[in-house]
Each structure stands twice: as structure tokens, then as C-alpha cells.
Amino acid sequence: MNGDHIALQSVCTKNRAEELGLDVWREFVVPLFFDKLDIADAAKPRVIVGGRGCGKTMLLRYLSHHSSFSPNRPKVSENDLRHPGLYWKVDTHFLGLLEKRGVEDHIWESAFAHFFAIVVCTDIMVCLENLAERGAAGLTNEKLRFFDLSSLRFYDPALAGPLPTFRAALQRRTREFQAWVNNPRKLPEPIFLAGKDVVLALIQEAKRQIPALAQSTFFLYIDEYENLREYQQKIVNTWLKHSEPPLIFNIATKRNGMKTRQTVGDESITDIADYRTHDLDDYLSENNFKLFAAEILFLRFATMAQVKPLPVNVDTLRDPEELANRRSPEYISSVVAAAQSIFPGLSQSELAVRSLADKAIRRKLEEEILNALKQKRSGLDPNAFIRPDHPEATIIVPALLARKKHSPEEILRELDALAASETNRFTGKADWIHNNFIGCLLQLYAPYNRACPFYAGFDTFVQLASLNLRYFLELCHKSLKRAVLGSGLLSLVVPPEEQAECARQASTEFLREVRTFGHLGNRLHAFVLTLGSTFAMANRRPTQSEAEINHFSVQGGPGVLDERDEEFFRESTKWSVLTEEPETKIKDPAIQAAGTEWILAPIYSPYFHISFRKRKRLDLAVEDVRVMCTGDYSARRDLLKKFMEKWRLGPPDGQRDLFANIEEDT
Amino acid sequence: MRWRMRGDVDGAKLDCGRCEVAIVGTAIDRRGRTAMEFAQSVSPVTKQLVYDPGNLRLTSGEGVIQCDELSEWLDRLHPRSLILEATTLGLPEILLSVNAAIEIGLRRLTLLYVEPGEYNAPREEVAVHRREFDLSDEIAGYTAVPGWAFILDETAPQQIVFCVGYEGHRLDQAFEQLNINPDHSSVVLGVPAFRPGWEMNTFANNIRIMRERKVRGGVGFCAADNPAAVFDLLADRYRAANARQQFFVAPIGTKPHGIGAALFACVFDGVGVLYDHPKRRADRTNNVGHWHLFTIEFDE
Numbered sequence: 026m027n028g029d030h031i032a033l034q035s036v037c038t039k040n041r042a043e044e045l046g047l048d049v050w051r052e053f054v055v056p057l058f059f060d061k062l063d064i065a066d067a068a069k070p071r072v073i074v075g076g077r078g079c080g081k082t083m084l085l086r087y088l089s090h091h092s093s094f095s096p097n098r099p100k101v102s103e104n105d106l107r108h109p110g111l112y113w114k115v116d117t118h119f120l121g122l123l124e125k126r127g128v129e130d131h132i133w134e135s136a137f138a139h140f141f142a143i144v145v146c147t148d149i150m151v152c153l154e155n156l157a158e159r160g161a162a163g164l165t166n167e168k169l170r171f172f173d174l175s176s177l178r179f180y181d182p183a184l185a186g187p188l189p190t191f192r193a194a195l196q197r198r199t200r201e202f203q204a205w206v207n208n209p210r211k212l213p214e215p216i217f218l219a220g221k222d223v224v225l226a227l228i229q230e231a232k233r234q235i236p237a238l239a240q241s242t243f244f245l246y247i248d249e250y251e252n253l254r255e256y257q258q259k260i261v262n263t264w265l266k267h268s269e270p271p272l273i274f275n276i277a278t279k280r281n282g283m284k285t286r287q288t289v290g291d292e293s294i295t296d297i298a299d300y301r302t303h304d305l306d307d308y309l310s311e312n313n314f315k316l317f318a319a320e321i322l323f324l325r326f327a328t329m330a331q332v333k334p335l336p337v338n339v340d341t342l343r344d345p346e347e348l349a350n351r352r353s354p355e356y357i358s359s360v361v362a363a364a365q366s367i368f369p370g371l372s373q374s375e376l377a378v379r380s381l382a383d384k385a386i387r388r389k390l391e392e393e394i395l396n397a398l399k400q401k402r403s404g405l406d407p408n409a410f411i412r413p414d415h416p417e418a419t420i421i422v423p424a425l426l427a428r429k430k431h432s433p434e435e436i437l438r439e440l441d442a443l444a445a446s447e448t449n450r451f452t453g454k455a456d457w458i459h460n461n462f463i464g465c466l467l468q469l470y471a472p473y474n475r476a477c478p479f480y481a482g483f484d485t486f487v488q489l490a491s492l493n494l495r496y497f498l499e500l501c502h503k504s505l506k507r508a509v510l511g512s513g514l515l516s517l518v519v520p521p522e523e524q525a526e527c528a529r530q531a532s533t534e535f536l537r538e539v540r541t542f543g544h545l546g547n548r549l550h551a552f553v554l555t556l557g558s559t560f561a562m563a564n565r566r567p568t569q570s571e572a573e574i575n576h577f578s579v580q581g582g583p584g585v586l587d588e589r590d591e592e593f594f595r596e597s598t599k600w601s602v603l604t605e606e607p608e609t610k611i612k613d614p615a616i617q618a619a620g621t622e623w624i625l626a627p628i629y630s631p632y633f634h635i636s637f638r639k640r641k642r643l644d645l646a647v648e649d650v651r652v653m654c655t656g657d658y659s660a661r662r663d664l665l666k667k668f669m670e671k672w673r674l675g676p677p678d679g680q681r682d683l684f685a686n687i688e689e690d691t
Numbered sequence: 692m693r694w695r696m697r698g699d700v701d702g703a704k705l706d707c708g709r710c711e712v713a714i715v716g717t718a719i720d721r722r723g724r725t726a727m728e729f730a731q732s733v734s735p736v737t738k739q740l741v742y743d744p745g746n747l748r749l750t751s752g753e754g755v756i757q758c759d760e761l762s763e764w765l766d767r768l769h770p771r772s773l774i775l776e777a778t779t780l781g782l783p784e785i786l787l788s789v790n791a792a793i794e795i796g797l798r799r800l801t802l803l804y805v806e807p808g809e810y811n812a813p814r815e816e817v818a819v820h821r822r823e824f825d826l827s828d829e830i831a832g833y834t835a836v837p838g839w840a841f842i843l844d845e846t847a848p849q850q851i852v853f854c855v856g857y858e859g860h861r862l863d864q865a866f867e868q869l870n871i872n873p874d875h876s877s878v879v880l881g882v883p884a885f886r887p888g889w890e891m892n893t894f895a896n897n898i899r900i901m902r903e904r905k906v907r908g909g910v911g912f913c914a915a916d917n918p919a920a921v922f923d924l925l926a927d928r929y930r931a932a933n934a935r936q937q938f939f940v941a942p943i944g945t946k947p948h949g950i951g952a953a954l955f956a957c958v959f960d961g962v963g964v965l966y967d968h969p970k971r972r973a974d975r976t977n978n979v980g981h982w983h984l985f986t987i988e989f990d991e
Contacts, residue, residue, distance in 0.1 A: 044905070047846065118869055118965070119842050121834040126747050127757045199842065207838050210759050534903070540860035541867045544832050 033332065033510070033517070036325040037502035040495045042082040047091035047112065049083055050098050051328055054320050054342045056080065057351060058308035063301065064088070064108065064345075070268045072296075073277040075305030076601035078493030081277040084305070085112055085246040090152040094159060101161040106237050111148045111245045113141075117252035119206070124254055128209045134289075136206070137257050138220030143199055145224045145245060150192060153231060162237035174230055180223045181216065221264055221272070228271050242270040251282025251599075263288040266299045280306075281599045309492045316357050318487055318497050319364035325498075336363035361483075367517050368504060368524055370482015373462055377416035379478065386469050390423065397426035397567075403433040410436070415443055418451045420469065421461040424569035463636055464564055464572030471565060471634055480528040480631045481521035488637055489528060491627045493601065496535065503527035525631070532631035542600040545593065548655065549602055552593075555653040555661045556625060557633035559668055563643060564635050566672050573636035576624040577643040577650075578608050585620075585647050593654045594623070602626055692958065694919040695986040702729050702982040707801055712770040713737045714788055716779030719971055722979045726778035726805040729982075734774060742783035744831045744968040749787065758837040761787050762794040774801045777946055777985075782966050783836045786953040790838065793957055793989065802985045804946050806885045806916065808978025830861070831968035833868050839956055839964035841937055843870040848936040850908070851876040851965070852925060854952055856944035859896035861967055865941060866904045869965065875936075877908030879924060881915030881945050885980060890915075893944075913948065918985055921951030929959055941965035950985060 089112035093105045157169040178185035183194040265274040286293040326332040341347045380386045394407045410422045442449035470477035490497035507523040539550040563574040597603040603623045627637035652664045713734035718724040749756040884890035913920035942952035956962045
């Protein structure tokens with residue numbers, strides 16, 4: 026296969042937008058929801074919302090001039106010139122200094138607007154320079170040198186003149202501003218630029234002097250809006266509310282990132298009236314994330330390892346006009362199948378066959394059956410319960426034997442019926458296999474320092490990633506390092522066992538990363554450890570009566586959480602540690618109103634050895650939830666002990682959970 | 692500028708002479724309390740300083756001090772000699788106090804630091820978590836310290852030097868939160884460590900982050916208890932840097948490294964400081980280790 030071996034294994038190394046630079050045109054796959062973004066609509070601001078790894082920054086950089094006027098792009102269309110994109114990633118570190126310190130608020134407000142003007146004017150300059158470099162819009166470097174900004178003298182005489190003069194003046198202003206911000210009461214206050222007005226003046230000059238831009242509306246994309254201070258958000262909200270051509274404000278933010286909807290006046294900004302919300306998580310979920318993930322993978326093969334042939338056409342992936350073709354069932358089927366062939370998963374039946382063929386797993390299964398029969402004082406032969414022709418049924422036998430309501434004789438009868446292709450409870454209405462298999466399988470693999478192949482497969486990777494493209498790419502990256510290379514892309518395969526091990530490694534790394542999630546990072550990390558441990562313990566109950574528990578609700582329904590709890594859950598959602606959904610299957614609607622279900626991010630499932638499929642819920646008392654959120658080590662340890670006793674888990678299982686996952690403070 | 696570094700296992704054997712003013716922080720464990728007692732014993736006047744990252748100001752026993760007022764505040768105490776109790780003072784307090792001392796023309800400055808006997812015990816029974824330490828409760832996040840803030844632009848020429856310690860996630864958070872380019876970032880590890888073998892914790896917790904974040908600026912080594920070595924390393928890199936490069940130091944490792952970084956940032960112009968203001972966990976360390984006195988004499 027062409028494509029160097031090492032290059033192939035490195036195609037997914039860069040899984041953050043920041044690693045690709047500002048020009049992402051080459052790496053960007055036009056998402057299938059792209060036509061929902063109304064790029065052609067010049068009037069309405071956009072608020073782009075989404076969790077980590079959903080592609081907000083990639084999208085904004087793609088929409089900015091850095092990519093739309095990229096030298097890698099064959100041509101710049103008239104459409105691109107009609108709405109050039111500007112990009113500003115909030116510098117939270119520096120902007121955090123623009124408050125308090127004995128300086129009045131109105132001065133900081135002017136300072137923020139001044140800083141905004143410097144940053145955006147600089148980006149407009151870079152935008153024009155990019156155009157000139159390409160010779161697009163009838164612009165050349167030579168012509169740009171004579172771009173006349175005399176009209177800006179009313180804002181600052183130093184800004185007036187040709188572009189190099191303007192650039193030098195902006196750089197001086199930047200240095201002056203930096204020095205002043207560090208020492209605002211001892212250095213003379215700069216003459217602040219009039220924020221948005223200066224930007225508009227510059228844009229008007231660009232439209233006036235460059236005919237190809239005469240009809241243009243500039244779209245400013247502010248990335249990481251959630252990192253602005255509240256008063257800064259109010260100022261941006263004001264600009265957003267009053268957006269009109271030739272400058273439209275757009276923001277990208279994490280979920281719950283808007284500290285306020287207020288403007289500097291009495292008004293607020295509201296969805297639909299003032300802006301259009303684009304929830305990228307919803308769009309990804311509704312627009313075949315599986316296909317999108319596969320396409321990104323194959324584009325990486327093309328751009329980073331020059332692999333040919335591919336199941337995708339690279340130009341098609343980059344062309345917004347090709348969305349309809351990419352939605353055809355045949356295309357979807359072929360691309361996904363190609364990805365599945367590289368990362369094959371195992372069916373339930375295959376998982377069962379492999380498990381029974383594994384000596385250690387088989388031995389554990391036999392021990393569990395024997396112990397269960399002893400517990401029930403049954404004299405039946407344990408080997409009678411092991412049916413090589415029906416491995417799935419065999420895997421769930423220990424759980425069935427552990428249940429009080431089933432006698433060993435009854436289970437044996439059902440196994441015989443299954444073998445005789447008669448009506449039985451393994452596959453019939455009771456659906457024992459469907460309801461118990463995965464939980465039982467995970468339980469079998471639990472004691473071993475080896476990942477369960479349940480976590481393998483392209484489809485599984487997509488579920489584990491849960492709309493986070495970075496997670497998906499990292500799972501692929503780790504797995505590709507263990508790929509078996511053949512003579513063509515179609516023979517590139519990562520064995521399921523290797524994939525499962527890589528999933529566990531990735532899960533461990535992403536769990537560590539939770540500590541970096543904002544000011545509550547350490548607490549979020551402790552929370553995930555405790556919650557995941559609880560789920561792991563719940564799933565180790567021998568009866569598997571409630572199998573595959575990986576989400577929870579808080580008993581008492583809506584209103585039981587106080588403001589502090591709500592803040593913690595907002596942070597959890599903001600960082601995509603938890604997702605929330607309306608509660609389903611309320612046990613007694615008469616006494617409990619519908620509340621919220623909280624789902625632990627599936628990417629942590631391999632670490633805790635729990636299922637990633639949303640099946641059973643754990644209803645937790647609010648006191649227990651609070652211990653998980655804010656309790657110290659001993660409180661969390663006591664909580665896990667409580668669950669251990671409640672679920673009658675033996676000391677070996679309990680100890681493994683307690684000391685495997687929970688942190689020690691002393 | 693000249694350094695004089697003294698140390699002993701027994702603080703009682705350290706002679707730093709009389710210091711007219713001692714500045715201390717907040718003790719959260721026995722080590723801190725012991726260090727504060729020493730500082731108070733050598734100074735007739737003791738003042739407490741605490742930096743508030745949320746409000747970008749300091750507080751002392753008498754009330755609020757804005758960062759740009761610290762020099763005047765210190766000057767009113769008329770110190771001819773000053774000891775900073777660096778075990779209990781955080782990095783911002785040290786940085787601001789050193790700067791204030793230089794601004795009022797103090798010629799000699801002493802810093803006291805007491806090593807921990809041991810750090811918050813890791814989960815040794817589980818191999819994958821054996822080196823994870825619980826040293827910080829909440830972390831405010833990377834917010835600038837007034838006086839050492841510059842606009843961060845990952846596309847602009849930068850040079851960032853991280854002095855790292857046990858908590859690798861603090862390095863990770865820097866790349867997560869700040870507009871910095873890992874290509875231009877380098878790391879300084881505390882080797883030799885306070886105790887033999889402790890450097891493995893630093894390696895284990897940071898090397899993974901360095902690989903994952905693709906930190907390409909290189910690795911330096913300075914003894915974990917030697918601020919002068921860090922000062923010299925930073926000074927060398929600063930002098931070798933391109934004039935257009937923004938230069939930042941991120942002292943998120945040992946306190947002696949923080950002291951060296953603070954001195955550097957006060958002496959050289961145009962240096963930015965990146966710091967994440969961790970709220971130190973109570974009883975994060977156990978017992979008392981080696982004592983250090985660092986005295987700096989400034990040239991006329």
C-alpha cells in the first residue's frame with residue numbers, strides 16, 4: 026500500500042484544532058449540517074454552541090479568511106468575498122486583568138472596546154494581505170501598499186496613511202496598551218479607540234477601495250466567548266444585538282457559557298429575535314455522526330499519509346455543494362463499511378464464542394457456576410450448564426443461578442429447550458440473553474488486567490466518542506499504532522483485542538484530563554471517579570438484576586438540588602463530563618415528577634469497565650450525590666462502602682473498586 | 692546580583708541574622724506553621740500577605756493592598772532587611788514582594804523555604820495511579836498577575852518556559868486554557884529532586900503531557916531546591932531569545948524554582964508570568980524536611 030507505515034499510524038496524531046493552525050482548509054471536512062448554518066444569510070448573528078470536541082473552533086477557523094482565502098484552496102469564489110470571516114480567540118489570561126484594581130468600571134469597558142478594535146483591525150489587515158497574496162479580489166501586494174486610511178485620522182491621527190503606517194500604529198498601540206494594563210494607575214491612560222466604530226470605519230474603507238468587496242459583509246467569529254468576564258460579555262452581547270451589515274458578530278461558546286444575556290443597556294439578547302443558535306451537538310447527532318467520523322478519518326489518510334485509493338473523494342469532502350451526494354444511502358454505506366473493516370467489532374455471538382475459547386475466562390465461568398450451585402445446595406453437574414453451541418446463554422448462566430427466583434433445574438430446562446430450538450426464556454419473551462449478556466460479559470472480564478473486546482469496533486468507537494471528534498480521533502490514533510498492515514487500505518485491520526486495549530488506555534488518559542476542566546477540575550475528577558466506581562460496583566452484583574447501569578437521577582425529582590449543586594452540574598455539562606436528558610421510566614409518577622437523568626460520558630466506560638449503552642439507571646439520594654460532588658476522600662470512601670454493603674459485594678470486589686479508583690487524601 | 696544559599700535539616704542551626712521585617716503567608720500544615728515561627732523569631736515586625744486572584748489584589752492583616760501600592764506599603768515599614776517566608780507565601784506574593792523590595796532599593800533580601808517531609812500519599816496500591824498527587828483543591832485557572840501580563844498570541848513568536856512539579860495536569864491546563872504554542876514551549880524539571888527518587892514522580896506526571904501536547908522546546912534540569920540555577924537558566928534563554936519573541940515563565944513546580952523564576956521576572960524586562968493560582972489542599976504534605984535560606988544581594 027502506498028502511504029508510509031509510520032505516516033499511516035500518525036494520521037490521527039493531531040486531534041485538536043489548535044494544532045492545525047488558523048488555516049484548516051486542507052483538514053476540514055464540510056459537516057453534513059453545513060447548510061443549516063445559513064452562511065448566505067448576511068443579517069443574522071450566530072451563536073454556536075457545543076461540547077468539547079464537537080468542532081466549534083475548527084468550524085470558526087474554516088469560516089474565517091484564514092481558510093477561505095487559504096493558499097491551499099484552488100480558487101476564491103465570489104461567495105467567499107461576499108462574506109469574509111474574521112476570527113478572534115479570546116485571550117482569557119490578558120483580558121482577565123481588565124477589571125477592578127482601583128480603576129473604575131467605565132474605564133475598563135472603554136479599554137476592552139479599545140483592545141477589541143486593535144485585535145479585529147489587525148485581523149482585517151491580515152485578511153486583506155491574504156487576498157493580496159493570492160491576487161484575489163483584484164488585489165495585489167503592490168496595490169495594498171497604497172490602501173489609503175486617511176479617513177481614520179478622526180479616531181487617531183497615527184492610524185491615517187497607507188497600510189504599513191496603519192500596521193505600525195496598531196503595533197505601537199498594542200505595546201502601549203499592554204504596559205498600561207499592567208500599571209493602570211501609574212501610567213497615563215491611552216486614548217482609547219472607539220471600539221466597533223473604528224472597525225466599521227476600516228471595513229468601509231476596504232469596501233470603498235476594493236471593488237470586489239463593495240457588496241461584502243464581514244462576519245466576526247469570537248471563539249471561547251465563555252472566557253470573557255461578565256461585563257465583557259455584556260458589551261459583546263450589545264454588539265451582537267445591534268449587528269448589521271457590513272459587520273455581523275457571531276460567537277462560539279461551550280454549553281452554559283453565557284454568564285449573562287444582558288447588554289450594556291436595559292435590553293437582553295434573545296434567541297431567534299437577536300441571533301440564531303446552532304447547537305453543533307444536536308446537528309452532529311441528527312446528521313450521521315458515524316459517517317462524518319469515517320470521512321474525517323479517511324481525509325486524514327489522504328492528507329497525512331497520501332493513501333490511495335480511498336472510499337471517499339477528498340474534493341467532495343471539502344465542497345459544500347456536495348452535501349446531497351454525501352447523504353445518499355449507497356455512499357454512506359460504503360464509507361462506513363470501509364471504516365468498519367479497519368476497526369472491526371464483534372457481534373454478541375462472536376464475543377461469546379471468543380470468551381468461551383479463552384482459557385482464563387472459561388475457568389472463571391466454570392468457577393462461578395460451581396459456586397452458584399453450591400450456594401443453592403444443588404447436586405447438578407456444573408458442566409451441564411456449559412453449552413459450547415450456545416455460548417451467549419452459557420455466559421449468562423452464573424447470573425441466573427445467583428437469582429433467588431430461578432432454580433438450577435429451571436435454568437437447565439431452559440437451556441435444553443434452547444438447544445432443542447423450542448420456546449425458551451433465553452431468546453423468547455423473557456429475553457434473558459438480550460437483557461443480561463453484556464453485563465455478564467463485563468463481569469467475566471472484570472478481574473483481569475485486560476480490556477474486554479466489547480469496547481472494540483468502529484461503531485463502538487463512535488459511541489464511546491459520543492459526538493466528540495477529538496475522542497474519536499484519539500481512539501483511532503492509539504489503535505492504528507497496533508494496526509496490521511497489508512497491501513492496501515482494505516487490508517488494514519486493527520484486531521478487536523488491540524482496539525479494546527487502546528480504548529482502555531484512551532479512557533484512562535481522558536479521565537486524567539478532567540482535572541484540567543476549569544476551576545472545579547479537581548472536584549469534577551473526584552466526582553467522576555466516585556460515580557464511575559459506583560456504577561462499576563452496581564454492575565458487579567452477581568445477579569445482574571439491573572445490568573449495564575451507567576446513568577443516574579437524583580431522587581426527589583426537580584427542585585431537590587440547591588444552587589451549589591446546580592452550579593456543579595452546570596460545570597459538569599459545560600465540560601461534557603455529564604449529559605442531561607429528561608427522565609424516562611419514572612417508577613411511580615404519582616409521587617415523583619419527571620426530572621433529569623445524568624449520563625456519564627461514555628468515553629470513561631472502558632476505564633471503569635462498565636457499559637456505554639444507555640440501559641439501566643441508578644436513582645441516587647441527594648445526600649449521596651452531594652458526597653460525590655463535594656465530599657472529601659473519607660466521605661466518598663464511606664459512600665462506596667455503603668453501596669458495597671447494600672449490594673452485598675464481597676471484600677475482594679469492594680476493595681478493588683474502593684482502592685482502584687478513589688483518591689486518598691491522607 | 693549575588694546568591695547565597697544555606698541549608699540544614701535543623702532550622703535551629705540556620706543563622707540568618709536579624710531581619711527587620713518578615714512577610715509571611717498562610718500556614719496550612721505543620722511545615723508552614725514551623726516556618727512561620729522561624730520567620731517571626733528573627734523579625735520584630737511580621738506582616739501577612741495573601742494574594743486574591745479573583746480580585747487581583749493583596750490583603751494583609753490591616754486590609755486590602757492594591758498590587759501597585761505594595762512598594763509604598765513596604766516602604767512605610769522602613770525595612771533595611773527583609774525576610775520572605777516562602778513556604779507559606781504563594782508565587783504571586785513572592786513575585787510582588789520581591790518587586791516591591793527592588794523598587795524601594797532594598798539591597799539584601801532573604802527567603803526561607805522548608806521542604807516537605809513527604810507529599811500527600813499517592814494511591815500506591817494501584818500502579819496506574821501510583822504517582823498521582825492530591826496537592827491542590829480548586830485551581831482558579833491561569834489568570835495574569837498585574838505587572839507581568841502580556842497579550843498571548845499563539846501565532847506570534849513566543850518562548851515559554853515551564854518549571855514543572857508533581858501535578859502534570861497543571862501543565863496540561865496551561866495548553867488547554869492559554870493561547871500558547873507548544874512548539875515554543877520548554878520544560879524545566881527539578882533534578883536532583885528534594886529526595887532521591889522523587890524526580891520519577893515529576894517525570895511520570897509531566898512526560899505524558901509533554902508528549903501528548905507535543906512540547907517541542909526542549910527539557911532543562913535544575914536541582915529542585917536551587918532557585919539560582921533556575922534564574923541562570925532563564926537568563927541564558929532570555930538573552931538568546933529573538934527580540935521579537937514574547938518571553939514567559941510558568942513556575943508551577945517547586946517553590947525554590949518559583950523563587951528563581953520570580954527573581955528573574957523582576958530583574959529582566961518584558962517577562963510574562965503564567966500562573967494558575969491553586970488553592971493548596973490542607974495537610975497536603977506531612978512532616979518537615981530540609982530548611983533553606985536564600986539570600987540575594989542586589990548590585991548598586
